[in-house]
Amino acid sequence: MKISLNWLREWVDLPDHAHDIAHRLTMAGIECEAVPLLAEPLHGVVVGRIVEAVQHPDADRLRVCRVDAGDGGSHQIVCGASNARAGLLAPLALPGAVLPGGMKIGRARLRGVESGGMLCSAKELSLSEQSDGLFELDASLEPGQPIESALQLDDWILELEFTPNRGDALSVLGLARELAAIYGIGYTRPAIEPVESGSEASISVEIEDIQACPCYAGRIIEEIDPNAQTPQWMRERLRRTGVRSLGLLVDVTNYVLFELGQPMHAFDADRLAAPVSVRRGRSGEKLSLLNGQTIEPKSSELLIADAKAPLALAGVMGGGDSEVSESTTRVFLESACFTPAAVAGTGRRHKLHTDAAYRYERGVDPALQRLALERASRLIIEVAGGRAGAVVVAGSEAPGLRRVSLRQSRLEMISGVEIDAATVESSLGRLGIEARQSEPGLWNAQIPSWRYDLEIEADLIEEVARLYGYDRIEARPYAAELMPIASTDTRRSESGVKHALAARGYHEAVSYSFVDPAVQSLLAPMGAEIELDNPIAETMSVMRTTLWSGLLPALQYNLQRQARRVRLFEIGARYELRDGEIVETQSLSGLIWGEALPEQWGSPGRLVDFFDAKGDIDAVLGELEWERDEHAALHPGQTARVLRGGHPLGWMGSLHPRLVAHFDLPSAPILFELDWAGISPRALPNRPKMSEYPSSRRDLALSVRTDLPSARLVAEARAAGAAALEAVKVFDVYVGPGLPEGCKSVALSLIFQDYSRTLTEHDVDESVALIVSHLGRILGASVRG
Structure with missing residues (x-):
């Protein structure tokens, strides 16, 4: 927000230069910069x-x-x-x-x-x-x-940035109150005398949702001179706040907004059909706004309407069908209080950014409506003549009182300084907070209507501390009681997985959750897009449904800088629509590309393949199962579904050749993505038994169907229940002449070992026979001759 310092000085007699005023405001929590109106003299x-x-x-x-x-x-x-x-x-x-x-x-x-x-x-x-x-x-x-x-150009412009809780300071009145409290001086606002009613013109108003709109006030002014021009002083003050003149009636409402902090709207009274009501949107309604945009308000959105149709999006923007024009002679002035919850998000949903919405979302003083209405009426009549009707009000003009307790012991503990009772009461009093001691060291504070943000004891402590001066609070060692977080052996920690992947040559990537819809549609063509209302850029306009949407552009970025070996991983959230609801899932995703090993002389160079990534995941996570499957973004025949205990966890595979060409990659990267909730549980560590007796090994070459996964063969060999079977490993796979059509040969090594005796040849032969019989019965496997 921008405000003329000359305008502000009419309210509060500030002794300092503009730069010093800006510094005092910044130190009190309102970021401010003072800029001269003219960079060079004329x-x-x-x-x-x-x-x-x-x-x-x-x-x-x-x-x-x-x-x-x-x-x-x-x-x-x-x-x-x-x-x-x-x-x-x-x-x-x-x-x-x-x-x-x-x-x-x-x-x-x-x-x-x-x-x-x-x-x-x-x-x-x-x-x-x-x-x-x-x-x-x-x-x-x-x-x-x-x-x-x-033009009184010897002026400075205060450029201010407010935190979301300081809606009370978004006006000359609010800043004058704030500066008067900071400097410990008084402030004087212009006298606003009520306008006497000189007309019978009136229109009834009503509120259907009193929780969203505690107060709605308005009045009709008729016989306005349509040729009246906005005075130079008003146009100039508005221009210095960054607002251009749009005609007297609109200029007056804008002026009152910046002067008092009360948004207002002017309707052409001849276009209204009584009563004017504050209500929620209804199915099928449409509203044409002042900017030419036509919207369909949701049932949750607050509207101003008359007996025929919606007139305005409450607290955000008026409608084009009831706007004032150069020929308007009868105007209905609106001055309302909408609660922050009733307005928050409405403007953003419709991509509307207005000064009114900015203030209502932060809180407008519920005791300000009548005062602002009188101020605007007076300005219009002084410039353009006219006769004002009586003020009509729906709801309550007297907001309820709020009280908050403050303990001196708590104040000193949190602020870190000892502040005497007189200073506490003086500081709060300068802010309009009436604080009375109910007992020594305990105040009962009555909160003024304009301070929406003061709700708990810590809020009052902050107010006292900032007026005392943050720069006066000395830095000192602070002893804190910390509760250690107990780790558990049954769950993996994120940091543990990150360190394990880093030890295997991976680098952690942190990418945006907002991604390019074109990239998203290639990687997850079947998923519904979750579009952002206000994207940072067109290439960041949807929420990611896979972390690959960020990892693949990161790979491109590295390749453009001559990287020859890239290993990236990310633990983050992905988003998807389920039954109309957005569901957030934490995932572990990764990507490897390029040389399998760092450049060296000991081994011939080769590109990474599926089993390099699988080996990394097995080493870090273990306890996983792999099943051939298909994914739209991955290479057919080089894709696996990752499972644990039969439950799907995610995917691993080589990027589809079509996408390799799209991303202009020299070769295909290997990608994986696993649900964190599925991989974080793990079995308790168990120290394996050690046998002092020798082991025995038998090798089996089995003829099985070509499409049978080797993992299934190993699992069934273990399930046969052979005595003393210690380990099963695949050490060879053969496909070629000498085998029946549609079959392959898989060689298994079977390791047998007992913990109480040395196994005999007869013991081992019996176990092998049991395994062969089980594999033949369940999988149709036969021993090659």
Whole structure:
């Protein structure tokens, strides 16, 4: 927010320079920077009145103007502004003047016509970032008056950033209260006298949801002069806050918003059908907004409506069907209090960012509506005449009192300093908080209506501490009681998995949860997209359903920097829609690409394959099962479903050749993604038994179906129940001549060992026979001759 310091000084007599004021505000928790209104002084620029403006004889877009500069003469100026006309007052730079940026004004001939100076726009004076024509000055100014004094340009602009809890400070009134508390001085706001009712005009108002709108007030003003112009002083103050003039009625509501902090809206009263009501949206309704956008309000969204249709999106933006225009002579002024919960999110859902929504989301004083309505009525009548009807109010104008207790012992413990009772009471009193001691060291504080953010004891402690001065609180060692977190052997820790992967050459990646929808659709074509309402960029407009959406661009980034061996992993959340609800799942994902081993002389180079990644996962996690399957983003035949105890955990495989080409990769990376909830449990560590007796080994070459996974063969061999079977391993797979069609040969090594005796040959033969019989019966396996 921007505020003129000159405007603020009318409310509170600040003794310091602008930079010091900004520093005091920043130290009190409101980030502030003071910027001079004019970066460079203006020399030789005065108020000029255009006496005559005629068409240039040789240029359609130029006018030849005679201008009164208050020096008794007439200056001929050639001007290209579309609003140059007789009677207009505008800044006039005479020959010899120097404008911001170093532009020197002299005499010149423009298309053969002599021009002695320049009529200026606000942009040319560095008073605005853009302008549509000459800077139109108030008709009450005198020609020849220096522009600095005419517009009071000896001013500073306070550029402020507020935390979300400080809605009370988003106005001149709020800042004056804050600065008065910081400096320990008083502040004076302009007297706002109620406007006497001079008209019978009225319209009934009602509230259907009193929790969302505690108070709704309004009044009709009729017989307004539609030709009345916004005064120069008001236009100038609005311009210095960054708001352009939009006509008297809208300018007044904007002025009251920045002056008092109360958003208001002006409806054309002739377009309304009583009653005006505050209600929720209804099915099938549409609302055309002031910006030309047409929306379909949700049933949860608060609306202002009349008997026929919605009029405005409450607390956010008015509707186009009831807006005031240049011909409006009867206006209905609205001044309402909407709770933060009723407005929060509504603007963002419809991509609307307004000053009103910004304030309502942070909290508007529920005792301010009548005062703001009187202020706006007075300003309109003073400038444009008219007769005001009676104020109509629905809801309560008297907000309920809130009380919070404060203990001095708690204050000293949290702030770290001893603050005496008198200072505590004085600090709170300067903020409008009435604090009375119910007993020594205990205050009962009554919270003012404008401070939505003060709800608990810690809030009051913060207020006392910041007025005391954060810079006065000395740094000192702080002893804290920490509760150690007990680790458990039955669950893996994230840090343990991260360290294990790092030990195997992986680097941790941290990518955005917002990803490119084009990449997402390639990696998860069947998943529903979760679109963001306000994306950072078009390439970050959906929530990721797989962490591969971030890892593959990271691989591209590394390859563009000549990386030859890339191993990345990430533990993070992915998101998917289930039955209309967004479900967040924590996952472990990874990617390997390039050389299998670091560059060396001891082994020939080769690219990574599926079994390199599988070996890493087995080493880090173990206890997993692998089953051939298919995934849209992975290579058919080089993809496995990862399971644990028969329950699916995720996927591993080589990137699909189509996607390898799309990402322009030299070769396919191996990817994996596993649900963290499924891999984090683990069996308790168990020390294996050691036998002092020798083991015996038997090798079996079995003929089985080509599509039978070797893991299934090993599992069934163990399940046969052979005595003293210690281990089963696959040591060879053969496919080729000498085998029946559709079969392959898998060689198993069977290790037998007993813990109480040396096994005999007969013992081992019996166990082997049992295993062969079981495999033949269950899997159709036969021993090769």
